[in-house]
Amino acid sequence: MAATLAAAPAEAPAPRPARRFRRPSVLPGFGLSFGYTLACLGIVVLLPLAGLVVKASGLGFSGILRVATDPRVASALKLSFGVSLLSALVASVFGFLIAWVLTRYEFPGRKIVDAAVDLPFALPTAVAGIALASLYAPDGLIGAPLDRLGIQVAYTPLGVFVAMTFVGLPFAVRTVQPLIAEIDREIEEASATLGASRRATLLKVVLPPLIPAVLTGFALAFARGVGEYGSVIFIAGNLPYVSEIAPLLIVIKLSEFDYGGAAAIATIMLGISFLTLLAINLIQAWSRRRFGYV
Amino acid sequence: MRAGELLGLLGPSGSGKTTLLRIIAGLDAPDRGRILFGGDDATGLPVQERAVGFVFQHYALFKHMSVADNIAYGLNARRRAERPAQAEIKRRVGDLLDLIRLSGFGDRYPSQLSGGQRQRVALARALAVEPRVLLLDEPFGALDAQVRKDLRRWLREIHNRTGQTTIFVTHDQDEALELSDRVAVLDHGRLEQIGTPDEVQENPVSATVLKFLGDSVEVEAIAEGGRVLVRGRETPVTAPAGVIGPVKLYVRPWQLQLVELDAAHLSGTVRSSYRSQGRQRIEVEEPGGLILAVEDSDGIRYAAGHPVGLRINGGHVFG
Numbered sequence: 094m095a096a097t098l099a100a101a102p103a104e105a106p107a108p109r110p111a112r113r114f115r116r117p118s119v120l121p122g123f124g125l126s127f128g129y130t131l132a133c134l135g136i137v138v139l140l141p142l143a144g145l146v147v148k149a150s151g152l153g154f155s156g157i158l159r160v161a162t163d164p165r166v167a168s169a170l171k172l173s174f175g176v177s178l179l180s181a182l183v184a185s186v187f188g189f190l191i192a193w194v195l196t197r198y199e200f201p202g203r204k205i206v207d208a209a210v211d212l213p214f215a216l217p218t219a220v221a222g223i224a225l226a227s228l229y230a231p232d233g234l235i236g237a238p239l240d241r242l243g244i245q246v247a248y249t250p251l252g253v254f255v256a257m258t259f260v261g262l263p264f265a266v267r268t269v270q271p272l273i274a275e276i277d278r279e280i281e282e283a284s285a286t287l288g289a290s291r292r293a294t295l296l297k298v299v300l301p302p303l304i305p306a307v308l309t310g311f312a313l314a315f316a317r318g319v320g321e322y323g324s325v326i327f328i329a330g331n332l333p334y335v336s337e338i339a340p341l342l343i344v345i346k347l348s349e350f351d352y353g354g355a356a357a358i359a360t361i362m363l364g365i366s367f368l369t370l371l372a373i374n375l376i377q378a379w380s381r382r383r384f385g386y387v
Numbered sequence: 388m389r390a391g392e393l394l395g396l397l398g399p400s401g402s403g404k405t406t407l408l409r410i411i412a413g414l415d416a417p418d419r420g421r422i423l424f425g426g427d428d429a430t431g432l433p434v435q436e437r438a439v440g441f442v443f444q445h446y447a448l449f450k451h452m453s454v455a456d457n458i459a460y461g462l463n464a465r466r467r468a469e470r471p472a473q474a475e476i477k478r479r480v481g482d483l484l485d486l487i488r489l490s491g492f493g494d495r496y497p498s499q500l501s502g503g504q505r506q507r508v509a510l511a512r513a514l515a516v517e518p519r520v521l522l523l524d525e526p527f528g529a530l531d532a533q534v535r536k537d538l539r540r541w542l543r544e545i546h547n548r549t550g551q552t553t554i555f556v557t558h559d560q561d562e563a564l565e566l567s568d569r570v571a572v573l574d575h576g577r578l579e580q581i582g583t584p585d586e587v588q589e590n591p592v593s594a595t596v597l598k599f600l601g602d603s604v605e606v607e608a609i610a611e612g613g614r615v616l617v618r619g620r621e622t623p624v625t626a627p628a629g630v631i632g633p634v635k636l637y638v639r640p641w642q643l644q645l646v647e648l649d650a651a652h653l654s655g656t657v658r659s660s661y662r663s664q665g666r667q668r669i670e671v672e673e674p675g676g677l678i679l680a681v682e683d684s685d686g687i688r689y690a691a692g693h694p695v696g697l698r699i700n701g702g703h704v705f706g
Contacts, residue, residue, distance in 0.1 A: 277447060279443045279445065282414050282441070282443075282447070283441065283448075283449075283512075284460070284464075285434040286412055286435075286441040287440075287460055287512065287515075287516055288461055288464050288465060289461070290464070293464050297449075297460075297464075298449055302451050
């Protein structure tokens, strides 16, 4: 036995299998399903996006730059992306807490709360928008007491933030929930027997493996926030330079028949969104490697 | 439990071995009774302060930490005043990696290790905090037979070297008998017997203990003034004082001998026989429908249907 164990350090990691385009599989129809998938992706996703870029390129690079640097467009873009990031951050934190409570504790009404988390998914965005606007308006149920404290939510960037957090929350909850449910209780017990306090167990053992999922939730909530239109415009009040979001500006340009301008704003949004999601994905890929699992 | 000993908790599944271990660790609370560590009452102590090392069946390693970080975890988790310097921690981790023969694996992640390697890391992690008692919950349960055997012997070596007081849980009697200084046999949450492997094998206190420690055959017998008779013929077995009348005689397969019919306690026909590890194992069908397995090493092959006689050379009768 000694020999077996002494030989152990010589074990090398298995060589990576050569990458192959198609792995042998017992299921038939690779060509058909692959082609079908690509066609769908192309027609449904890539074609409209390409059309958008083509339309915008009609303005030329200087034209796009002119639209981007227009103060009203610039402030709308800043509002859209800035508030989306912020609201995704808040949604991630609270979404994590909600997911934790829903998976870790048994309490009466848990199933109902769990189902309610999905409501922002299902609700028509305009309904959500009107509900939020009337709640947070200066004479609304929540707006009135806040107004007395001197905090105005409706018709300010704060209102935009509230609406975006509302629609982003389910993403944050649903991405981390399955991972929290899968946490091995023995890991926590092992940490405790090694003398770690509860806080240390939480911070060093329980949370780190959840980071990739939290990041995914953050990315989804952010993407939803940037693209959100219906639920935001009612509560935002849409004051130019203050609470006007970029998607609304696109609608305004369209109603003025300025298709080129609309396409230019859309292309800029597409570019920024792409870069942000790319960055988040890179962080995720890094953390997956770091935490040693897929 | 004696300091420095390796105690095996043995019992069928559901006998309360793991629960007992978890109560000692402080992971579960006892309904009654107290847990004493060298005379100190530890019953009310939280897990963190019990200074136990616990090794789980499924390793429970921290997947997001390297092997070295896993081992150092318990030391790093200490309060600053009690925490050794980083250089000291590094040295101790190095020593433990040597001990578990995984030197140079410190930077790997648990997912890059085999099951046996992972369990060794889990053991090093538990040893790192210098526990008062090391608790192993079916430590080899998830490993394949060969790795199990290697690790068993290796654990015994480590124990000889470190003298770490250790309790381990297993449902595998071979494992318990090979590894332990003393074996505790549990059944239905009750301690049936505790003693050295030899003691529990030679003098089991009950049929439960006897049956759990290996194969056995039940034979109808009559006890009469300390003697035990099978089919009217005397056996070398003695009955405990006061046991009279029909009893059950428990015989190990190797206590049965194939003999001529006229010298036999039992007779029957061979049902099947096979050889394994230098021994012949013969299943004999008795007229009563009873099947006895006999072990014999003289290499004679018995055909099925062959009539044979069996002599009982030993056994146990319980009151």
